[in-house]
Amino acid sequence: MSLLEKDRTKALLELLYHVSREVATALDLRTVLQRVLNEALQNVGGERCTIVVLDDAGNAMDATIVYGKEVHEHTTQQLQDTVEHGFAGWVIRNRKSALIPDTSKDDRWLMRPDDAMDRSGAKSAICVPLLAREKLVGVLTLVHPAPNAFSAEQLDLMQAIADQAGVAVLNARLYTESQRQARVMTALAEGAAAMNASLRMEDVYQRILIQTMQALQVETVVLGMLEGEHIVYRAAAGQKAGNILGRKIALGEGIAGAAALEGRGIVVADVSQDKNYGEADKFGGIETHSILVAPIQSQGRVIGIIEAINPIARAFDPDALLVMTGIGGLAGSSIQNAQLFERLQAAHQRYHELFEDSIDAMLITDWDGHIVEANRQAVSLSGCTREVLQTLTIDQIHEVNWERTGTKFEALRESCTCSYESTTRRNGEAHTPVEVHARRVEFDEADSIQWILRDITERKELDGLREDLTAMIYHDLRSPLANVVSSLDVLFSMVPEDNKETVLTILNIAEHSTDRIQRLVSSLLDVNRLESGQPVADQKVVDPIALIAGAVLDVEPTMKGRYGTVVTNLPGKLPPIWVDEDMARRVLINLMENSLKFTPQDGQFEVGARHEKSWVHIWVRDNGPGIPLSERDRIFDKFTRLRSGNKSGGLGIGLAFCRLAVLGHGGKIWVESEPGKGSAFHFTFPIATKEQLAEKAE
Secondary structure, eight states: OOHHHHHHHHHHHHHHHHHHHHHHTOOOHHHHHHHHHHHHHHHHOOSEEEEEEEOTTSOEEEEEEEETTEEEOOOHHHHHHHHHHSHHHHHHHHTSOEEESOGGGOTTSOOOGGGSTTTTOOOEEEEEEEEETTEEEEEEEEEESSTTOOOHHHHHHHHHHHHHHHHHHHHHHHHHHHHHHHHHHHHHHHHHHHHTTOOOHHHHHHHHHHHHHHHHTEEEEEEEEEETTEEEEEEEEETTGGGTTTOEEETTSHHHHHHHHHTOOEEESOGGGOTTOOGGGOOTTOOOSOEEEEEEEETTEEEEEEEEEEETTSSOOTTHHHHHHHHHHHHHHHHHHHHHHHHHHHHHHHHHHHHHHOSSEEEEEOTTOBEEEEOHHHHHHHTSOHHHHTTSBGGGTBOOOHHHHOTTSHHHHHHSEEEEEEEEEETTEEEEEEEEEEEEEEETTEEEEEEEEEEOHHHHHHHHHHHHHHHHHHHHHHHHHHHHHHHHHHHHHTOOSTTHHHHHHHHHHHHHHHHHHHHHHHHHHHHHHHHTTOOOOOOEEEOHHHHHHHHHHHHHHHHHHHTOEEEEEOOSOOOOEEEOHHHHHHHHHHHHHHHHHTSOTTOEEEEEEEEETTEEEEEEEEOSSOOOGGGTTTTTSTTOOOOOTTOOOOOSOHHHHHHHHHHHTTOOEEEEEOTTSOEEEEEEEEBOOHHHHHHHHO
16 A cells, blocks of 8 residues: 555544544534534535435434535425435435536436526535444435536545444434433323322313323313214313313214324314314314314223314424324323223122122121121121121131131132031020131222121021931831832732732732832932941942843833833943942942933933943943033932923932942942933942952852
């Protein structure tokens, strides 16, 4: 490299360092732009220099022009023309620098009246893009009053200056925008604090209006809520505000209706020049010249509009739409919160009414068990006044099942609910049987426990009557029934030869009926015994195929009466099972007779079995109406009866006995059903072990 080239390189580096230092020491956009222009004029030459600043969308947002040492204001129209049709616009679109030796001979130059030959005449121009982090942030144009005044070397120097200035311009632009946003956010923050100071809807409306009027400095502010396909003005403040309340306009009508329909803010500087301004936007007694309308939005949907009319300064501030849009968003949140608060208040009121008017005793306690509230039924059930109840703990009112609730109610914290039966206490003694339902609730904004104590005195008395009836049936029927069975056995031996067939038929019917009564009595006895925890005692090795065949024969008389048919689905051989044979036979008969009850005339059911590991799996399947899903969990409960269209009855003991008998043998029992397609009852019995088989062989 020659000495001359080294000197030029050094001079260029010093220049770039100087430019960088000059433009980097300021953050005000206007100051930065003026310094960039001055550096270009001083180091490259020329008469006039212009810089246009672009936003992130590539739109011109600001510009500065320097003639010699004087800074001139630009007009919006000049800025728009230059970017769309001028030399700067070409550079922006192509993102590369350019030199025009003679502006009169280049179509890229936007000719103005001053460029005529009899005035300023032809010129030369340089235009370069300002880039920062590969983002186009502006364009710099330098003009010399004489053609061919710039060289390629000056173009490169201009581009070098622009490269140094790009980041500074971007930073200054971002700083200016942040300052602007800070002003807007300050206004919005003050508005948010004021709007959210109350949750009463009327207060919220008024605070929104006041903040809008203060932020925008307007004569009148109006708030309308969207109700169906109309906007109804619910609040107004300022001049002639009383003429606005209650007014209704259609959605999409006028400027306000369009803002609500389209969900965007609209500024109209002069309503006389806007074709959308119409009767819908006119209010009695108010002479409108400028309006700004913004939608009130909540959760992404428009719920109303807020409208500012006639700024006091005769023109809206450039940030007015941004501020108004922000207020609309804040207003939406405030209004929604107020609406939710009103609904919550109504729900609380309704809860208190339901709590007080409940037919069951209800108490609210804290997590230490102290009673904080009680309804009228709780006062009546406990025999204490409300004031006395609030000095007691829940365990002083009833016997708490600590195993279900946890000693510190930890079970309620985890599962939120539990139920059990207990008794209330009066003067330290058990008093009234109750069914207790405890659950975690929020009461008066406090985490609490709700206790419902349902008086089950009548149910307990009914259960006692049922137990007495069961005992009466067993004890009072068993002995006479045994006499009837013995008498039938004697009669069978005394049947005369003449008319023997008719007499035997009658005796068989009587025998079948007594067998059914005996099974019922035995089932009642077994239910009581198994419920008390007594084990199945009389177990032995039994052939399951023979057991099933015998049970089918026992229900044949019933099947013939209903013209039903039975299908057996059995393998050739099954392993022996270890069961109480009579109990197992009654399980099968109960399930088959139960299927017959709910199977239509001429229906059929299937009895099947298969070997599954250490169990024999047996099932009874019918083609009846099926069992509703809501009933399947309770069909094995004692005294539970499902009624079908044929009004089948019974004591509700059969399935309860089946469940207890199968579980007593260590097996499982369950039902599979689909409404309209029948039901299938499944159960398992254990296979006899080698020791049990050996014991039988001996």
